Amino acid sequence: LAKTTQPISMDSYEGQEVNITCSHNNIATNDYITWYQQFPSQGPRFIIQGYKTKVTNEVASLFIPADRKSSTLSLPRVSLSDTAVYYCLVGSTGANNLFFGTGTRLTVIP
Amino acid sequence: NAGVTQTPKFRILKIGQSMTLQCAQDMNHNYMYWYRQDPGMGLKLIYYSVGAGITDKGEVPNGYNVSRSTTEDFPLRLELAAPSQTSVYFCASSPPGGGQETQYFGPGTRLLVL
Numbered sequence: 001l002a003k004t005t006q007p008i009s010m011d012s013y014e015g016q017e018v019n020i021t022c023s024h025n026n027i028a029t030n031d032y033i034t035w036y037q038q039f040p041s042q043g044p045r046f047i048i049q050g051y052k053t054k055v056t057n058e059v060a061s062l063f064i065p066a067d068r069k070s071s072t073l074s075l076p077r078v079s080l081s082d083t084a085v086y087y088c089l090v091g092s093t094g095a096n097n098l099f100f101g102t103g104t105r106l107t108v109i110p
Numbered sequence: 111n112a113g114v115t116q117t118p119k120f121r122i123l124k125i126g127q128s129m130t131l132q133c134a135q136d137m138n139h140n141y142m143y144w145y146r147q148d149p150g151m152g153l154k155l156i157y158y159s160v161g162a163g164i165t166d167k168g169e170v171p172n173g174y175n176v177s178r179s180t181t182e183d184f185p186l187r188l189e190l191a192a193p194s195q196t197s198v199y200f201c202a203s204s205p206p207g208g209g210q211e212t213q214y215f216g217p218g219t220r221l222l223v224l
Contacts, residue, residue, distance in 0.1 A: 034212070036213075041218070042215075042217065042218070043114075043200045043202070043215025043216055043217060043218055044153070044200075044213075044215050045215065046212040046213070046214075049212065087152060087153070098143075098155050098158075098168070099155075099169070100145075100152040100153040100154070101152045102150075102151055102152040103152050
């Protein structure tokens, strides 16, 4: 079971770039890395997914080193509305290996 | 598309009572999931289904049952409610592929067992 480890919390000022790192030492060959964002009283929502190297979309970038034992979610120029909990999820085909972990609570300060 | 819908939004149960949490999706997704989220914690997988008629246990299945008679619906049954089942329950769905596919979550059902 590819469990994940993330910092419990992070603070950042508005306009700064935020990098959240997730450790997944037991990641399997077929596993993908997916990041979700969760606001209070809502279900998580997809941010970005990758398998290796770098992935970028309109919201974030995901950096995955060659050994894939960790990944870093990068949020450019955060705003107050980015205050949320961010989860790193590692999984592959099938669902009995899904593990969300406790996530990272990001607080953006004005 | 309504996406993933869950009912009820909130429910209070007495110890020993039973109830069914409803979940429906209109995206024709094969995979559906039930998670629970305790205060300040991450999500834990209770049960999942890869298609109609097929269900399997996740990380924390004890005290729960599921069924999947149609592609759209995936109800979660609590037979004998216990205080330890006080939590927020999220249903999700995804296209075939399981953990390597994007999951779409419902708004959640908040359950309080007293």
